Amino acid sequence: MTASTRSQSALGQSVELENIRKSYGQTEVLKGISLHVAPGRFCTFLGASGSGKSTLLKILAGFEKPDSGLLKIGGRDMAGVPVRKRNIGMVFQNYALFPNMNVAQNIAFGLKTRKLDKAEIHRRVNEMLEMTGLQGLGTRLPTELSGGQQQRVALARALVIRPDLLLMDEPLGALDRAIRQSLQGQIKDIQRVFGITILFVTHDQEEALHLSDEIVVMKNGTIEQVGPPRTLYTRPASRFVGNFLGECNFLHLDGHDYAVRPEAIATGADTEGLDIHLEGEIRQITFLGPSQRFSVSVGDRNFTVTRPLRPNDEELAVGTRLRIGFRLADATRLASG
């Protein structure tokens, strides 16, 4: 990736959604989505399959019309603007590369529709091949590329038109873990270089945590919570978010529900001086590598506790009693049950 080829000119545009609703027949798939994404942000939609993420992206791209609500890109109302006039880059999960065109022709497609002159198309295609590390592959057909390479062609094709907004629907879902991680890095770099606004859909919470400036957690067509990854992880607003991002313990104290992450719970001697103390029996121990996870039953409740693994730690066995505890400040009070 040669970051010098382009200045830090912010291409990105803002996105505003106001009370977007969409039904297919009887089922309401989007139930009033409102959201503001600032220019140049990396915003991820995270949610279980069927929660309406793809539908929302299709509405943004213009493939679907919302039943009601307002959609603005760069402050411009998009109602009635057809897909091809929206200047949006889109990366599909299956890449959707044109099988009858080679890599360079695929990338040039969007420039030809914009009727750029030949020399300019050539220059920009080459620049893009270089930026995405595809030099020398311009004359290959999509079927002659690996999955990761196809993904980069799809990315190059979407970016070369200098879109106001880049939409990506589970773009890495079909790739191996190693390739996925390297591409995550590339996408992040590109976003920094282009200053582009990216709306990214995934159901992989780890991917969302790695990439995003902002995560939108969706559930059954509604937004459950919006915020930066750290906030969402440490301060889940609901049981749903707590469970969806990592593991979480929930408990009822003084008439309120609280969420505590397993790593915020200390064990044994480390519990000295903490606000809350409990004692229970170890039911299960899982070795995770860098850490260990204990399942501890306290009365009729179960707590999940992770503890960094220090070589010198005494080895605990299933069935032994264990003291656990945490600071009240490390627990998050949930709005409702």
Add this chain to the structure above:
Amino acid sequence: MKWLSLPRPGRSLAILPMAMFLVLFFILPLLRLCLLSLSDPAGPFAAYLRLISVPAYRSGLLATFGIAGMVTVLSVVVSYPVAYLMASVGPRLAALLGLCVLLPFWTSSLVRTTAWIILLQRYGVINTLLLEAGLIRTPIAFIYNLSGVLIGMTHVLMPFVVLPLYGAFRGLDRGLLDAAESLGATPFTLYRRIILPLTARSAFAGAAIVFMSALGYYVTPALMGGARETMAAQLIAFNIEDQLDWPTASALSTVIIVVSLVIFAAAHILGGGKSLFGGSAPSTRGVSGTTSSPRRSALDWALATSAVPILVFLVMPILIIAPMSLGSSPFLSFPPRDLTLHWYRLIVTQSQWVYALWNSLAVAAIAVPGASLLGTFAAIGLDGLRGRLRAMTEILMVTPIITPAIALALGLYYEFAPLRLLSGHWGLGIGHIVLAAPLVFVSVRTSLSRFDPTLIQAAQALGAGGLRIGAQVLLPAITPGLAAGAIFAFITSFDEVIMSLFLTNVRSRTLPRLIYENVSEDINPTVAAVSTLIVFATLLILLMHVTIVRRRS
């Protein structure tokens, strides 16, 4: 092309041209026939009562169903060994065997019938050989009786069973057979409990097509059968040409149409709602398990060996026609002596052959582009429909394939004769579009089923309009299907006899009609020469088709 960027319901408009064409030139003429059958001066059902009460019609209908049934059973029985052998040999040999099945399949049925007559007539090739070998004293009557009809029709129709059956055998999971063997199954049990049940559905689908086609058969029974093998199509033609009895002819047509539709519906339902023409042709793509196995039971050997005479049966008429066309004897005696190109020179000098070829090409020039356009647009438009409406449309689009051509010929004749459409090429051209557009539709739809619709969205997002999407994204995807469909349409039009008999006259008659007229009078070497040329043309076209199919996968 704006409809391409339209949402689904808009895209479905592309179905309309073909749908309207079929309503106008397929449904309405057939409905008219139905009404005609009720218009007998003696009362609304008099024509149908006549079919039962007049012995000639009664026995004709019985012969029709009987022969169709026998041909169907024969086709299935002889197809099993061939399909088994094709699936169990290596890819090269399988390709060669495939050619043995496909070449006759693609060759004009009229050419094949001609060849059979040359082979089987009283002093034809086979009788000559048997006499000279001293095996018989007097020639055997192979043709102008039931055996002639069965041989001719089975030869023409059995590939419809072989091809799906071959696909089923290739799809058989070798692991299943291994599992059964490990559980102690004998070879016989293996066939009875596993192989037959797993291939039965394909055999049944092929059998349904054979039976429906056989019901409306005209050429083979007329040329190779005797009086007792007079089938419905001949009765229909007789009623129109000699008796001008429209109500009876229409009643006969209605009966075979209805029976065909009932069988089609039954096959559709038994096939789990899948149209008989829904699947693609058997592919040559790699498969996980073929039935080829180092250990072969005696039963396997028996099956494979019995395929050999059947394959000879398939290719013999195609191979015999070329040498026979070179003999100088005007009686096509065997073996051909004093080799000469005389008969080929006759074709060129007798203007009737040149005219007939010109007429055939002119009709194809209407039918192929017409069928290609209508079929392609309809296949694209089908994507715009969902659920029941889609299923119904799909069935409508393929119904002309299973409708007996004689009935359609009759219906169009009734409509076109008063319009004076028979002396030119348009009447027959329209008829051939009805027959061929469904073939293009099926072929393009198969291509489209592998087309990823997000490609259209990707192109839209990149700023492409409908025209560009159509030309650069959609067209390349359907080109192989379109080309294969167009070739199929050409062969169909170029080979078609029955409609030509009704929808042309002496001036506008096509090559198949002229061959038919020649063969039905007295078979002569010129016909053999013409047939030879057609076989070579077919071979060329077949090679073209194979290349396209290769490229597609």
